[in-house]
Every structure is written in C-alpha cells, then in structure tokens.
Amino acid sequence: MAAERSGIPAVSIVATPFLALGQAVAKGLGINDPKLAEYPGVPLIDTDSELRDKVVNKLLPQILEGWGKRASTAVTKVEEPSFRDIVFRGTVEEVHKFFYDHLWTDGLPIIPPTVDKVERFLQFTDRAFDEVLGVCQPEYREATVWNVAVNGVMAGCRPEYMPLLIALVEAIVDPAFLIEDAGATPGWEPLITLHGPIIKELDFNYEGGVMRTGRQANTSIGRFLKLYMRNVPGCRIPPGTTDKSSIGYTFNVVLPENEDAVAAMGWQPASVDLGFASGENVVSVRSCISITQPVYTGGSKALNHVQIIAEVIGQSFAYWCWLGIRNLSWYPLIVMCPSVAKAIADDGWTKDDIRKYLYDHVKVPAGLVEKYAHNTSQPDFSLKTLVEQGTIPAEYCESDDPNRLLHVFIKPEWTSIIVAGDPGRNQSRGYVQNQRQGIPVSKRIHLPHDWQAMLTRARES
Amino acid sequence: MGSASGEEPVYEVVWPLGRFVTQPLELAPGLTDLNGKTVAELWDWAFRGDQMYSILNEELRKRYPGITILDHKTLGTTHGVSAKKFVADLPELLRAHGCDAVISAVGA
Numbered sequence: 001m002a003a004e005r006s007g008i009p010a011v012s013i014v015a016t017p018f019l020a021l022g023q024a025v026a027k028g029l030g031i032n033d034p035k036l037a038e039y040p041g042v043p044l045i046d047t048d049s050e051l052r053d054k055v056v057n058k059l060l061p062q063i064l065e066g067w068g069k070r071a072s073t074a075v076t077k078v079e080e081p082s083f084r085d086i087v088f089r090g091t092v093e094e095v096h097k098f099f100y101d102h103l104w105t106d107g108l109p110i111i112p113p114t115v116d117k118v119e120r121f122l123q124f125t126d127r128a129f130d131e132v133l134g135v136c137q138p139e140y141r142e143a144t145v146w147n148v149a150v151n152g153v154m155a156g157c158r159p160e161y162m163p164l165l166i167a168l169v170e171a172i173v174d175p176a177f178l179i180e181d182a183g184a185t186p187g188w189e190p191l192i193t194l195h196g197p198i199i200k201e202l203d204f205n206y207e208g209g210v211m212r213t214g215r216q217a218n219t220s221i222g223r224f225l226k227l228y229m230r231n232v233p234g235c236r237i238p239p240g241t242t243d244k245s246s247i248g249y250t251f252n253v254v255l256p257e258n259e260d261a262v263a264a265m266g267w268q269p270a271s272v273d274l275g276f277a278s279g280e281n282v283v284s285v286r287s288c289i290s291i292t293q294p295v296y297t298g299g300s301k302a303l304n305h306v307q308i309i310a311e312v313i314g315q316s317f318a319y320w321c322w323l324g325i326r327n328l329s330w331y332p333l334i335v336m337c338p339s340v341a342k343a344i345a346d347d348g349w350t351k352d353d354i355r356k357y358l359y360d361h362v363k364v365p366a367g368l369v370e371k372y373a374h375n376t377s378q379p380d381f382s383l384k385t386l387v388e389q390g391t392i393p394a395e396y397c398e399s400d401d402p403n404r405l406l407h408v409f410i411k412p413e414w415t416s417i418i419v420a421g422d423p424g425r426n427q428s429r430g431y432v433q434n435q436r437q438g439i440p441v442s443k444r445i446h447l448p449h450d451w452q453a454m455l456t457r458a459r460e461s
Numbered sequence: 462m463g464s465a466s467g468e469e470p471v472y473e474v475v476w477p478l479g480r481f482v483t484q485p486l487e488l489a490p491g492l493t494d495l496n497g498k499t500v501a502e503l504w505d506w507a508f509r510g511d512q513m514y515s516i517l518n519e520e521l522r523k524r525y526p527g528i529t530i531l532d533h534k535t536l537g538t539t540h541g542v543s544a545k546k547f548v549a550d551l552p553e554l555l556r557a558h559g560c561d562a563v564i565s566a567v568g569a
Contacts, residue, residue, distance in 0.1 A: 001486065002548050002549075002551040002552055003489070003501075003551065003552070003555060003560075003563040003565075004486060004487075004488055004489050005486060005552065006489075006551075006552035006555055006556065007489045007490070008489050008555055008560055008561065008562060008563055009488070009489045009490070009491060009492050009561075009562050009563070010489070010562070010563035010564070010565060011562075011563070011564055011565070012564075012565045012566070012568060013510070013513065013564065013565070013566035013567050013568065014567070014568035014569070015508070015567065015568065015569035017569075018568045018569055021568070022568050027483075028483055029483060029486060030483045030484050030485050030486030031486050031488065035488070036568075037564075039513075039567065039569070042569070043508045043509045043513075043567060043569055044508060044509065044569075048512070051509060051512060051513070051516075052516050055513050055516040055517055055520075056516060056520055059513065059517065060517060060520050060521075063517070063564060067491060067492045067493075067495075067562050068491045068492060068493040069491060070488045070489070070490065070491040071488075072487060072488070073487075073488060074485035074486055074487050074488075075483060075485050075486075076485065077481075077485075078481075080476070080478070080480065080481060081475070081476035083475070084475060085475065085476060086473040086474065086475065087474060087475060087476045088473075088474050089471055089472070089473050089474075090471060090472065090474075091469040091470065091471060091472070092469070092470075092472065095472050095474050098474075099474075099477070104477050104478070112472035112474045113474050113475050113477060114472050114473055114474055114475070115473070115475060118475060135482055136479070139481065140481060140482055140483040141478055141479035141480060141481055141482065142479035142480045142482055143479055144479055144480075147477060147478065147479045150475055150476070150477045151477050154477060175545075227477075231477045231478050231479075232478060232479045377507040377508055377569075378506060378507050379509055380511060
C-alpha cells in the first residue's frame, strides 16, 4: 500500500489461505480490492517443480494483470452506529444470537450491553466516554473509553474493573505491542499480569488454580481482552478472516502476582523489575504461544530448583528461540509457586541470579535452530548470513559447527519471574512469548478520584 | 431494558465496535508495457519468495527484454524488527531507485 500511495502500482503475492486476510488488511488501509496474486496452496510443502509451475502459470499472469488492469477501488465510508445508538432490541438469547451472527462475540453468552450498564462502567473512570485511546489495525477502528465499557459489560466484568480495562486497552494499542499481528499463525494469546493493591481490591485469585477460570475478576477480564481484540482490532477466527491462528488455544485468565509472598521472601514484585514503584497498580500484557508442562522441584538449595527449571522449562523454550534470535526480541516468563521462590530466595538467590543461571545453562545446538526456522517459514534461514548482515551479534556464528551451542534465553534481563499459584505446592511453569509480536507492555492503572468510596458502594451492590 | 407482563425482558443494546477511520486510497495508474521500466521486488524473507522471484525474473526478462529488476536484496526486508521503518521509508526508496512497479512477497 505504501507503493500505491506513492503512485506506483504494486502486486502482492499471497498464498490461497491468506487471500481473505490480505483483502481485510487492504481494506483497513483504504483499498477495497487490492491487487493480490494468488499462490495456490502452501509454498513450504510444494516440490521445486510444483513451485515453478505455479509461479509461471498462476502467479505471473496475475502479476501482469495486477499491474495493468486497474479501476477505482477505494473504500467508501459507510454509516456506522454512534455511541448510544441502539443496534438491536431483544431477549438475552436474541441479543446473543444477533451479536454472534455479526461475529461480535466469542460463542459464550454475553451480558447485553445496554446504555444503562455501559454508563455504570463509565462511572468508574474520570475520562471522557469518547476519548480515543488509539487506532487498531487490521480494521483501523478507534479504541475508545466507550467501547472498552461496552465490551467489559459483554464479557461479564463488574463496573469497578473499568480502570483496569482501560489500562489494558492502552497497553494493546501501544504501537510497540503490534496488535495488528495478533492473528499470526502461531496463534498467540494475550497474557495479562497484574500488580498492586488492586489485586485484592478487585478480589483476584493469585493462589491455587490461578490460571483456571472460576474467579470473576481473573476470568471475565481475560475474556474481555479477547472480545475487545475481536471487536475493535478485528481479530476473528473463521468465518472471520483476520485471525490466521493455525491451531491456537483459548484465552488466558489474568495472572496476578502474590505480592504478600514476594514481600515475605524479601524480593520486589515483578512490577519493580518493569520500572515501576512497589505498590503501584500496574497491568502488563504480553503474547503467549504456549505454556510448558508443570515442573516440580524440591529441596532447600536454590540450585535444586533452578536446575530442573532450566532442564525442563528452559529446554521447552528452545524450539521457538530462532525467532527471538532473528528479531533480537523475546521475553520468556517463569511462574513459580511461593514455596519454590521462597526456597530459592532463602538460599540467597535473587531473581537476577535465576535469570543469569537460565541464560548460562539453557542452550540449543545451532543446527537445530536453523532446522526449526527452515520448517516454519524460512527455508534459507542462516545464522551465518544474519551475522554477516549485522542483524545479530557475531556470537551466533563463531564456527560452522552445527553442534555449537547457542543461548536459548537471549538476554538475561528479558526473562520475567512472577510468584503465584498454590502456596502449598512446589510447582513452576513457563510461558513462551512470541518474539517481537506482543512484547510485554505495561501501563499504570489510573483510578477515579473517589475510588475507595466507589469500591465500597460497588461491593455492597 | 423493558418487558411486557409475563414475558422475558427485552434489552436495547449498543454497538461493540469502534469508528472505522481509514482514509480511502486510490490505486496507482496501471502499467502495461514493462520495457524500459524498473520493477522492485520486496520480500519478507519467508515462504520461498527468493525461489519465486528467481523464476519470475527469468520469465519477465524473456517477455520484456528492456526491463530492469531490482531484486529482493536491493531494497531490504519487509519483515522483522525494522519492518515498520522500512515501510515508512519505502516511498522515498522507490523514488530514489526510479521504480515503476512493485511486487511484494510472500503473504502466507
């Protein structure tokens, strides 16, 4: 589109399953009928002769036609509802069906977003209902305080969650987060982590079963974010076209830190690691493509725990590290039950000591890194080439030996450690982030001026 | 919310989306004869785009002997950490190279 905008005709080569996505992205950029040349099938599966045949007989004619045959296809503005416009009247079931038919919900029942309910949410913010928080790709729609409240109602949130919901949306519309890539094929889910007194004020679960559904705050806010990503950026699985997750998994509930446990062991909450003051209400969002198996560790020595975490959690990160290496952007998360973190802390280790241990001891053969890249999307991925181009540091290609070992954790300081889960069990898990897409973005949660009084009234209602 | 006596409540609901704010964009004028023209190839370094371009270049040169092709290594990559900057700088880059048409690959 940048070329077309400059007056130069452009054609994009797109594989068949991604045509509808290409059209949707182009519409967001202002063109209804972009010039796409369809590559039939899956390029990485075809033989060389199949590829040649498709390029000569399918792609080339479409490219030439795309450059030559052109008509006005600019998007035309259509009338859309304004904030308080009523778009439907019906019973709960009828409202749900209407929203489902329009791809505005996730299939679970919704709370009907009436003006009255939305306004109750708006009471929990000092910000104007029509304030624009950002513009979201791929659909190029405005994120506003109003549509945060609407989706919060739908998701089953309580009105007093509103300050947190706004901060969450501020995080995902931050350009660094790359919300436009939320429909990428790895199928990453947003993972929300939470810090500060608001954890207790809103009754979040941060102990046993912390990542399960079952507590309203954790669950409904996790669902809210996915509903919001469906409705405003426009990330929808089929029959939608913009979520190209190949398999995917379902949404994460909110992960709050057990800050009492952290304080008791003499560590600082993870929000301090992110640059905030201890005790501030802070929410972070990051992408997550997978969760490792639960890892149990015992003993009073830090090394007992960290060794197994490195062996099992660390090694399960290895498969995806090639993207982190290529983009020099990757933010693993380790979640530890309080007993594990306490044993490590009692042995004198800091979180930085854990990070350094993981960096030093979790390694992967360079040949495997290249093999995984070749099979994902880049048949000619070469660490040597990337080093020669100056894209990655020389340490990634100190020899041609495919068995030379590379760090899986790219920089020690990029690993987050959060203490949560059952205080009565000794488990840890890892959360694999998706390189430059959905890097951790954190925002302060701004509370309304009379928060405590409002909260008291809300609890009584 | 309203309801008739003995009936289920009826809800009047609002729209969960946000205003569509893109600016309409017209396609650039077409180009039929590529002789004497310069074509730029952009690549995201994925999905065998280099192989596709190699074949395309052979075919384009057969059909249009006067064509100039700036291959995918000339302008840079459309993917990765610097992708946003690359796209922002692209119009100037295309002008500087005197490009008349562009191919971008591969969406997959």
